Amino acid sequence: MSTSTKQPAYTLVFDPTPGGENYTSAELQKALESGSDSEKVSAMKHILVMMLDGNPLPELLMHIIRFVMPSKDKELKKLLYFYWEIVPKMDKDGKLRHEMILVCNAIQHDLQHPNEYIRGNTLRFLNKLQEPELLEQMVPSVLKALDYRHAYVRKYAILAVFSIYNVSEHLIPDAKEIINVFLQNETDPICKRNAFIALSALDREKTLEYLEENISGIEGVDPLLQAVFVEFIRKDASNTPALKGQYIDLLVELLNATTYDEVVFESSLALTVLTSDSSILSTCVGKLTDLADRVSDNNVKLIVLDRVQDINAANPGALEEKTLDILRLLNAEDVDVRSKALDIALDLVSSRNADDVVQLLKKELQVTVANSEKENAMKYRQLLIQTIRSIAIKFSEMASSVISLLLEFIGELNSVATCGVISFIKDVIEKYPNQRSDILAQLIGSLDNIKSAKGYRGALWIMGEYSESSAEIETSWKHIRSSIGEVPIVQSEMKKLSKDNEDENNDEDTPAKPTGPVILPDGTYATESAFGVEDAPKKVSESDRDARPPLRRFILDGDFYTAAILASTIIKLVLKFDKTSKDVHVMNALKAEGLLILVSIIRAGQSSLVEKKIDEDSTDRLLTAISVLMDENNPSEKSSVRDLLDVAFVEATRSSFKNQIILSKRANLRRSVKDIVKNAEPIEKVVAFRQFSAAETGLVEKDTIEEDLELAINGSANDFSAKQLSSKLKKIVPLTGFSDPVYAEAYITNNQFDVVLDVLMVNQTKDTLKNLHVQFATLGDLKIIDNPPSTNVVPHGFHRITITVKVSSADTGVIFGNIIYDGAHGEDSKYVILNDVHIDIMDYIKPSVTNDESFRTMWNEFEWENKISVKSDLPSLHAYLDELVKGTNMGVLTPTESLGEDDCRFLSCNLYARSSFGEDALANLCIEKDPNTHQVVGYVRIRSKGQGLALSLGDRVALIAKQSNKIHLTRV
Template structure:
């Protein structure tokens, strides 16, 4: 199509397709079967999308030979065709042929098959020509009373779009849809009707919500989402309404739908900054992260939880939920775990740091059952978290240091090296714990498996053992680790070898006897 005309549908056109001439297409429309007509109509749509003009004679062939068909595939293609084909002439006036099309779609709106009615109503949402829509309005209104919900919900969408674009065609649409909503039972139909009132007549939407606010938790999730959106908009436009609807939002935090709980939590935090609201909000987010299986969703919700902490007034409330936040570590994704550890470390206090340490100790033992790569990264993150917690809360260092020293015997050399860096820092920053740290390091020295880790540990002991007692203890430990020195036996053999050589030198030399072959 040309750039001046609107386009509502994108269709992939095969690069190797061979587009027939108009004469060939007309012949297929006139003499072909439904299958031939479907193929010809597809190629005609490709031709239009390529920007080629369609003659009025071609339009008449489509009207004469395709519109009367009852084949559902052909009818669906016709909807796409009428959406893409130019409907006005060069002067901007509606083509005369479109009157015949309008009459055909009035018949489809009264068709006994609900698929035909519903798909036609969806097509009408895309029409931008009020001359085509005006004759169809009585039939669209009748579809609101159809027995099938598929037809009714698409009728609401059609009325919504037409009212938004051409209000003069159906000026009583809000009242019509409000009455429809009162008597409707289908969740999808109620959702579409409520969404229309939300955008065109919020007063009617609020009247409906006020009448059924106690039953909100029993609604379907698609309707609950629209209700949350309405409450958000109304309360921001008129803050005095917050007290009226905040209880409803609290109730929706218990919804069975994760999407509803997420949106309700996001709305609640904008309506109230009370500690009870913050706690309910954070609890909802944590529950979503723990139960949701998609790691991308976990990260999105976790970011919302982190944003919640940015307000200093919320930090005290969140500190009480540190152990609940640590439940997120059960998730398999490393990025989720890393963010969780960082958040917990920012929130931990002297009241619950010991509980956090014990929890992380259990996580260390659990990580042994995971894949090598993930387990190594996770262990390093745990070590860093415990390290930071020790520097931040020196009082719990005696509890954390034995946990960290267990990593020295681990196969993960990076984690063990980081533990030694922590030990060196702790000796500098926590002088009262210096002796106990060195003693614990000496006890774990013999269990180290990696040579580089062993040398680094030995260097720390050699550098910071500065008392006679600690130096002697270290030397005994080194001697014990080396065992019986092999150098003693070597010297004895060397001495014995020297004595035998001297005897051989003093003894008379035997004459050499040579034998010649005769």
Template structure:
């Protein structure tokens, strides 16, 4: 047995300040008081675990404690004989243990089943065959005991003894096979079946053949073991698949969810037949729908996604799209997101209409649940549904007539994100499918006055201004805008309303308080302090949507409206030949813009109009009053060409991603040469066709012929040296980072000529790390070595530190060696991610923690620094390449990453070059929801900049 397979002893924390002499302990053990005897045993074990030696107490315990029939004392004795040294310095068994062996042989025949079972469990931990050999007849006899607890532990004892010392019971497989045929208890059958799987697979298969028709009636614990056996056998011997495929089909109907899950996975692995894949997928869907645990739903959904990724199974799963949509009944947003993504990937022209109808019902459900406590989740779910319908409409244009009325009903929704996505769909659909333009514009005009959100209003106005191409559409848009704005001029109409409202004052009284003011445009405006105070004291009246936005001070809407009216006016002038109509329409547009401008400069709005908005409206007024061919080109063509370029870029990016996923390796030709990995050189390994051999050799730790090992590409670059070469113990650790845990594989080398006893690697953590598996105590001979493993659980994305020391005994001397710290890199838990600009801005506003990092590097190229940053931090650049092209000496980019725990990290890069040969300067702003994420990423960026400078130097 290697050191790593030694037993993990039971550790009991010592009481503070506990100390006792051997004589005192001996007196307490010889006492007739059972409680005092038990307390003495506890003291002895605590002191022995702390390194104390009491060789004289062993015989006392055997004489006075071992015959005791008290259950507590017997339990303590099992722990004592587990930890007490059983051999002398020369490695021979102590003669006192002959008496212990005799006592436990009597306990194996004890009428109390608890005592028998406890002793059998204790025997599983013994590693001395001299102690086990006299007990074998009694252990065999326990297989026939009336109580299942004894029989179950007897099977485990026989299994462990046969695995460690097969010469003690050479007929164990035959014995357990005969026992299994007559056993009725479920747990006993499971233990016996596991033993046959591990020791004699043929006998396990023979037993399964004898009861294969009854497997569906077995308990879940036994069914799981049967599934494991079938997978193991069929994977190693594919000819056996037909023999057990029916059994796996039957287990898909098991009452246990765990059994159904394992059976479905095994069925897909063993058979690629359409019926098998469909049965497994249906089983997965049922599990997702019926299980209430969201983690289970997500795990099984991932298995369905894996099935979809296989090209041979995708067509089969397309028939189950409607069944997959049943998962939308789950309340968890992440489950719904994955379900919609999966359904969208599988939908085809045959069932897309049914999919849209189901999504329509889901949208209606979200509208019906508006105003509930979970409004935020409902809004996010509605946004997911809108995006899914959007992608369906782009992927299948024939379905757009159904989608258009459904989505455009949502532009007046209080949920801004969903309404914004609706208009994104409208913009893309109008651009890509010109035949839908009239329908979309008419429906948008119908729902236009339901818009109450300023951002949605701006998007809707832009679409109207860009895509209204007929006289009727332009006039309809103008009418809708006028209705949304109300009576104009706005300032005079509002003042008139205040005067008409009365409140006991007439016009003379009102005019006495009013004064004339000259605006920047050279016109007059009336301002009344009395009116302002009166308005503040009464309830705010109901106003049309656009006028209400202007009263709130949102004049960016007015600037957008100015662009829309200018576009429509220029189109109207080009289509209508009558000068009177042309002048009337342009004058109406100019009046609307001037009244917004005057209103913004008055005291009625909550915020005055900004200079940028004033300049924008003034430019539009200039374009309307003095039309030119250049302005017509800018407003009529350039805006749409920019949209076309953006949509084409997005479409090209999506096509590139799909092409990268669909790219497959070329099949090996029949006349290709056979490459033997052991005979290939490093140069041969660099070829793509030899990539498999290279990865295989790297996995098994081999290297190519006549070449040096490239340690930078092996796991050796993750080895951390824990002690120095001059220490009595040399230790190093390989840090294996999994998804949610870290496994430390520690190599411990004894560099002395002494035997190191009770050597323990004590590990502690700093940060959101938790030690879940403590290293076991081992003994290492002179100049010998061993491997010790420790597991650490990770709970969040932060830099962590693992530290500790090694304690051991040499010649009754306690020694300690302090270990170097192991730093856990946050990059092991961060992967690149992508999101839309709207989502990025929303998360940027919501995230609480920000970390600003100054750029300090010797890199002189802006794009090279961006690539260096993305490579070292796992951040993905969201800014398109075309936006980063050119050489202007300045660069700004947005980056995004997500941890395996679902935490988002955002970054905004702003860098510049002051001269052609100067290094890059600037800063990086990091934002995250948690402080640890932002700080850890900032530390990683600072470290990568230091590395970049040293490499450049």
């Protein structure tokens, strides 16, 4: 609802036959007139659904009065009151319909019925009536029901008094006194609650008097009454700041005394609205944390944690001492609850409690390693590592201890978690130069346990960049040499395989195959080549494979990208050793050993020993490294060439990483500045003095809870103005042509999970179209949930229907159908085919943000990929990126500083979006400016969990190319 006027809220009725058959008015009249009670119940349900769909069915009113109203069936009577809610009670002139007199008599009889449930149901119905003419006759019976012996009747009677007074004050002029007396004398807690709600809305002074009378024993009051006390206090304190101090003390007392979860929750939220005192907020958060820890429902835990997060956002720094209390929720089984608790704790960590938090997280990490078989254990472990990393980056004094902690578990981590640890080490070793040697030594000592090739590549980069002294270089080189194992790789592996074969043959008592040098026919010895071992056995047991050193295992498994990174690391170590040491013998030994390792890797990649052959890119990288090492032996080499090598291999990558660190620091500063600005108070804000609070009658503070409720009901003013400003004509789709017998058009409204089609049909003939109805069907993840009834349309008449379509995913959907009506003089039915309506998925896709690790994880997990070629005439790469973002509603994850200048020739970036249904959409854009044609060329790769979203976004990308390549006519 986007308007401020309050509309009556009708009861929802279940449709017994969604998408089923239609019933005409004659059939419904017959069912009501001669059917049994069960048939009447079914007919009433159909009538209610048809009326809620917009068909008032005025011709059925007398049949319902005659044949349904006298029935004593309880279900039928309940449906009858649903019918009285929605039936039009006024005629065209705005006067009460004459038939309503009979309805009034029936309602009065039910108000005096001996069954208390019928009385209570009737009184509840009176709360929904807005017609004073009807309510006037009910007042005596309602007042009499206030003294009824059953509380079920009294609780609705007091609300009926309140409702009637709101509709028209002169019907019950003394309603305030009646409600006050009822509240004083009543003993049932539900009745007292309803009476207090009514009294607080009508008479503030009487409400305050009643509250003062019950303050002394408020902890013994029923929880229902305590909850409405809290609501009244919160609203009244916001409107009258003079009493705020007393109200706060009362709420604190109630919070400490109550044992009811609902009252604890409401009192805590009320206090956070009324005060920003850190001690009171800390008490509230402690109570909320206990509540979340005590309840078993994960949804309740998440709601409470959301409120705690809001409190912390509004009062930064006030909840620091509650960090460990919030981390108690890590004992929950649900990963979402744990993730939320870790996010809140990360915001609350300071230098005073950082060590305690890390120790607690260390224990949790040890538990996840011990219980690694549990569901979501790996995901939870990754969350813990991310949190520990973030804490250590904030506080440098903890970096070394955290690194040693994470390196202890690095052998138990999966690839994503291992990469996260290595990435964290890269950040720390760059930010804190005085700790580099210790961190490097710890890293080298733990590398043998790393099982992830991606993580090992990051470690190789760290060794190549931060091994500064000759001792560190030699230590890194020793590890590389031991991690490669025996070289040459091919010969050593063949020797091991032949030895294994010999052992097997000896075990089977078979003659061993003679070994030794092979003499060729020309008398020369044959040399062993990597290409001659095609028939060697390639299968190796899992235990032997795991026993290999890391680099040797990665190379024999076919991961030659790691070998390419190793080649760059060897060059960096050699270049740095040349600068730091004058020991020529060691230098030559490093070069020779590096050449042996690189050549051995190339030969292994070309043999049949590896899982897959070496690729061309890796071969080029290795050959380039070999040529660099060979050129190092050239004494006539110019110093400028050597400087270029230093720039390419030593300085460039380090400077790029420094820039990346600076950009991330700027982004963090921007986020922190936004938080500060959001919570900062303007300098011209009015200062409230407690001593002068009585004079500040015009000062009304904001009630954030009421604002949230208003926002949920009415939406924001910006949304409403945007809807008003946008032309509705753009969303009108013609369904038929102007020459068709029936012209139809639809106004499409997109909600969060459904699409509403407001269809207007015009009879363009001179005949009455009988039994005209519309049949719709869908393609895709759409479902028609309305079935409009048939009707007769007079010549040149209008007919309007509303169709609701359920949307379950952000997939391409099509709605199609036809209009059917009876022909004249017994002819067959005639059809008018409707145009297809295509659902725009962009209404359900919103740009979103995620971190690099989550993006890579989802990119590896999602199985559907749509690769679209890009060929556009747009003037620049950034112009195409802007069109892509506008056309797909995706957010750019790559920082703006990394996208290059406006006139750059190459551009690569990641994009991310999330649908209203929780579906993730990833995209990678790689484009360049063709120097010959000056066109933007490249690829867009889209990945998602489902096929539909990837295809739909691919269509949008293709549409961008079509629109940008249109020929624009300048003159004729």
